[in-house]
Amino acid sequence: MKEYSEPRMHTAEHLLNRTMVLLFGCGRAFSSHIERKRSKCDYKFTRELTAGETAELEKRVNEAVKADLPVREAFVSMEEAAGKFDLGRLPEGAGDRLRCILIGDYDACLCIGPHVNSTGEIGVFRIVSSSFENGVLRVRFKLD
Template sequence: MEPQPQLNTHNKEEYPPMHTAEHLLNATMVKTFGCPRSRNAHIERKKSKCDYELPTCPTDEEIRAIENKVNEIISRHLPVTTEFMSQEEAKDIVDLSKLPTDASETLRIVRIGDYDACACIGQHVANTSEVGTFKIISHDYSEGRLRIRFKLAN
């Protein structure tokens, strides 16, 4: 039997549908605006928020397009899978810039179909069909930072 990889401990318990939605929002922001994944996120069951570094504020139309794209990906019923690999193997697949300095050599990579891959030790659903409907409830922009607040509806 293969030994279990040793990962860093995880100090919080996310609501899996919301945490998976955060990954989808991050991937959508990266693909749409070429920005980094959220540098600051607060993920809760009822509502969550993510902050993105952007040079200009997206238009209301662009915000609606982000919401629509996340819901389109959810509706594709993509599998959410995990795999383990070394940091060396992962560096060409995922952004490692947010890893803590004491991150384990072995990383857990969470993949959402062919849409997203991210190093993460949090909890996720098994399929995007379990996420529900993604809704951006507000957004604001100040000094190069876009904050998006969102919730899920079933």
């Protein structure tokens, strides 16, 4: 697992992932590229998003930002995490004390990266574009 140096972008990624799961029942991003100016997340998907879906996705993420949800960490054992979280992207030798990031009651996932203290710090979330190819939906976004 790579290191993240952009807490605002990276926390937005958590919100985007949860919103994708809620709206489309897909999995969280299986790959992501987080940069200060523009980021992208890749999802296993079956088609392109419509303009309406893209607008809804952006709107939902911004609602979670505006709600200024607290971001906190908790530690769980491997046993507690199994069945509850996707353990597929855990680093090797993660041990039995896994770091879980909770964003209000909106999202919870295992993560080692740096995050903002509350979602209000993220700013305005904008989807730049999305594209679909070979079973992969790529969503590109930035923060204003």
